[in-house]
Amino acid sequence: MSSVHRLLLRHPRGETPIFLGAGALRVAGELLADWVRDRTLFVVTTPRVLALHGGALAPCREAAACTVVLEVEEGEAAKTLERAGELWRRMLAAGGRRDSRLVAFGGGSVGDLGGFVAGCFLRGIAVAQLPTTLLAQVDASIGGKTAVDLPAAKNAVGLFHHPELVVGDTSLLATLPAEEVRSGLAEVLKMGVIADPALVGKVEATLERLLAADPQALAPVVLAAAAAKVRLVAADPEERGGDRRLLNFGHTLGHALETAAGYRGLRHGEAVAYGMLFALRLARRRGFDAALAARLAALLSRFGLPPLPPLVADEVLAAVARDKKASEAGPVWILPRALGEAGAVAEVAAAEVAELLAPFLAAPFAAG
Numbered sequence: 001m002s003s004v005h006r007l008l009l010r011h012p013r014g015e016t017p018i019f020l021g022a023g024a025l026r027v028a029g030e031l032l033a034d035w036v037r038d039r040t041l042f043v044v045t046t047p048r049v050l051a052l053h054g055g056a057l058a059p060c061r062e063a064a065a066c067t068v069v070l071e072v073e074e075g076e077a078a079k080t081l082e083r084a085g086e087l088w089r090r091m092l093a094a095g096g097r098r099d100s101r102l103v104a105f106g107g108g109s110v111g112d113l114g115g116f117v118a119g120c121f122l123r124g125i126a127v128a129q130l131p132t133t134l135l136a137q138v139d140a141s142i143g144g145k146t147a148v149d150l151p152a153a154k155n156a157v158g159l160f161h162h163p164e165l166v167v168g169d170t171s172l173l174a175t176l177p178a179e180e181v182r183s184g185l186a187e188v189l190k191m192g193v194i195a196d197p198a199l200v201g202k203v204e205a206t207l208e209r210l211l212a213a214d215p216q217a218l219a220p221v222v223l224a225a226a227a228a229k230v231r232l233v234a235a236d237p238e239e240r241g242g243d244r245r246l247l248n249f250g251h252t253l254g255h256a257l258e259t260a261a262g263y264r265g266l267r268h269g270e271a272v273a274y275g276m277l278f279a280l281r282l283a284r285r286r287g288f289d290a291a292l293a294a295r296l297a298a299l300l301s302r303f304g305l306p307p308l309p310p311l312v313a314d315e316v317l318a319a320v321a322r323d324k325k326a327s328e329a330g331p332v333w334i335l336p337r338a339l340g341e342a343g344a345v346a347e348v349a350a351a352e353v354a355e356l357l358a359p360f361l362a363a364p365f366a367a368g
């Protein structure tokens with residue numbers, strides 16, 4: 001039996017097939033080759049991914065009329081308007097047309113930047129997401145959100161631009177550094193808490209093997225998390241007040257931590273892990289499931305997260321206030337009431353966040 005699974009995401013612009021599993025790039029190879037055949041192919045990627053896994057793109061490159069590889073910085077540093085502008089200029093100079101193709105081959109940073117660049121170039125060219133990190137395979141590549149950061153706010157400029165195809169080949173995760181695996185597992189856990197209780201149990205039971213990127217432990221967890229993301233996005237494709245908002249569990253504070261840290265020194269999943277811990281404090285204060293909060297804090301303490309970088313509480317608070325999900329009424333907080341039960345979108349007074357934040361930053365694992 002093939003270990004590659006096929007999911008389908010239906011959205012207002014059509015549907016996106018998602019191939020996921022060990023060997024997915026091989027299984028979807030012909031489809032990808034047909035998709036780029038005789039066209040100009042732009043590949044957005046990073047030097048590390050290109051060096052480690054560039055060979056997997058050979059069938060694609062052979063089918064394309066010509067391939068232009070656009071290498072960008074590793075990690076979040078690539079998600080800037082400056083980098084997007086440079087890529088647009090290079091694409092135009094290389095003869096890019098409206099029917100050219102772009103593939104984003106890398107982690108969520110490359111996916112967000114590549115999707116954004118494709119979504120705006122000549123008012124939009126088709127993109128395929130080929131995610132190479134755990135985080136991108138279970139979360140970032142699915143659902144059509146693209147963005148770059150501004151210094152004052154994460155993901156502040158972006159658009160929905162659904163990929164025509166997503167191919168997450170889990171065999172590429174073998175080269176992923178342990179910290180990146182852990183970062184992805186934070187989003188996996190998020191997905192479990194908001195949408196799949198059994199997934200939380202699986203993470204609890206196999207955490208050590210998951211952290212070690214054991215392919216057998218990862219396979220069911222990747223599939224379950226990606227399937228949960230597909231369900232949530234399909235139910236509320238453009239986040240208009242429905243279930244898709246739940247995906248922001250851990251992100252209201254998480255994004256603010258990343259922004260206050262200058263997008264350095266804190267991976268996205270690490271920031272989300274700390275953000276979930278903080279949201280659980282808010283949930284506990286509201287009398288939500290206290291046992292759940294304790295259970296998740298215990299699980300997150302086993303992740304071996306690096307300590308938070310030194311952050312100024314006021315700068316974090318200012319970033320929370322600028323969160324792009326904030327409405328006039330203030331930031332949106334997703335606080336789980338119970339495992340897998342639709343989380344509450346709570347109004348939380350800025351004063352309460354301010355009161356809790358400094359002690360949290362000093363001791364995030366304390367039972368605050």
Ligand SMILES: NC(=O)c1ccc[n+]([C@@H]2O[C@H](COP(=O)([O-])OP(=O)(O)OC[C@H]3O[C@@H](n4cnc5c(N)ncnc54)[C@H](O)[C@@H]3O)[C@@H](O)[C@H]2O)c1
Binds near residue numbers: 110146
């Ligand atoms: N669009 C969405 O819906 C969505 C959802 C979740 C997260 N995101 C975004 O995703 C980004 C984080 O993505 P990420 O965690 O994938 O990190 P990342 O893209 O920053 O990648 C981390 C590092 O791992 C390297 N790498 C990638 N694949 C590798 C492999 N197979 N082997 C070895 N090294 C590899 C990358 O080159 C990079 O240096 C954040 O910007 C976050 O905001 C977007």
Ligand SMILES: [Zn+2]
Binds near residue numbers: 187251268272
């Ligand atoms: Zn995230």
